[in-house]
Amino acid sequence: MSKNLFIDEIISILKDELKDIDLPLVSKKQWDVIPHTPFTVLISCLLSLRTKDEVTEKASMRLLRKYNTPNDIVNLSLTNIQEMIYPVGFYKIKSQRIKEISSKIIEDYNGEVPRDFNSILNLKGVGRKTANIVMVYGFHDENYLPIDTHCHRIPNRIGWISTKNPEETEFKLKSILPKKYWIDFNHLFVIFGQTICLPISPFCSKCPIKKYCKKINVKKCR
Ligand code: SF4
Numbered sequence: 025m026s027k028n029l030f031i032d033e034i035i036s037i038l039k040d041e042l043k044d045i046d047l048p049l050v051s052k053k054q055w056d057v058i059p060h061t062p063f064t065v066l067i068s069c070l071l072s073l074r075t076k077d078e079v080t081e082k083a084s085m086r087l088l089r090k091y092n093t094p095n096d097i098v099n100l101s102l103t104n105i106q107e108m109i110y111p112v113g114f115y116k117i118k119s120q121r122i123k124e125i126s127s128k129i130i131e132d133y134n135g136e137v138p139r140d141f142n143s144i145l146n147l148k149g150v151g152r153k154t155a156n157i158v159m160v161y162g163f164h165d166e167n168y169l170p171i172d173t174h175c176h177r178i179p180n181r182i183g184w185i186s187t188k189n190p191e192e193t194e195f196k197l198k199s200i201l202p203k204k205y206w207i208d209f210n211h212l213f214v215i216f217g218q219t220i221c222l223p224i225s226p227f228c229s230k231c232p233i234k235k236y237c238k239k240i241n242v243k244k245c246r
Pocket of ligand 1: 228231234
C-alpha cells in the first residue's frame with residue numbers, strides 16, 4: 025500500500041528540502057540553555073499551543089532555563105509565571121495550568137512526569153498532541169505519533185488518508201506510515217505546513233512534492 029502512496033519518496037524529498045529549518049521542540053538554540061527533560065518538553069509544548077514558534081521559544085527560555093522542575097514552578101507566583109511567559113497566547117490560563125500540572129506531578133508522581141501516555145493525557149489541559157510529543161521528544165519513545173493541524177491537513181491533501189480529525193489521522197497514519205518515519209513525520213510536516221503547504225492558498229507552484237499530491241480539498245493554490 026505504501027508503494028502507491030509514494031511515502032518513501034515524499035519523506036525523502038521533504039527531509040532534504042527542509043533540513044535547515046528547526047522547530048522549537050527540537051531547536052538547538054532552546055535546548056542549549058534549558059535542561060532537556062520530559063517536564064521541560066511538556067511545559068514548552070503547553071506554551072506553544074496557539075502561539076508562534078519564535079514567541080514560544082523565547083518564553084520557554086525565560087521560564088525554563090532557571091525554573092525547570094515541578095518543585096521550582098510550584099514555588100513561583102502566578103504573576104511571576106505570567107511575566108516570564110508573556111506574550112504567549114492565553115498566558116493567564118497557561119500559567120495556572122503550569123502550576124496545577126506541577127503540583128499534580130509532585131503529589132501523584134513523586135515529582136517526575138510519568139512515563140505513561142494515559143497518565144500524561146489525564147493531566148489538566150493536556151491533549152493527545154501534547155501527550156504524544158512528551159512521549160516522543162521527552163522520553164524518546166518511537167511508538168508515538170504527534171498530530172497537529174498540519175499533520176492532519178497535509179496527509180489528507182496529498183491523498184495518503186481521508187480522515188475527519190487529528191485523532192482519526194493519528195490512528196490511520198500509524199497503519200500506513202512505516203514506523204521508521206514516525207519520528208521524522210511530525211517535525212517535517214509541521215515545517216512544511218508552516219512554510220509551503222499553508223492552510224489557505226498553499227504554494228503549490230514551488231512545492232517539491234507536487235507531482236505526488238492529489239490536492240484534495242485545495243480550493244486555491246499560489
Ligand atoms: S501541491 Fe500544494 S497542496 Fe499539494 S502538498 Fe504541495 S503545497 Fe500542499
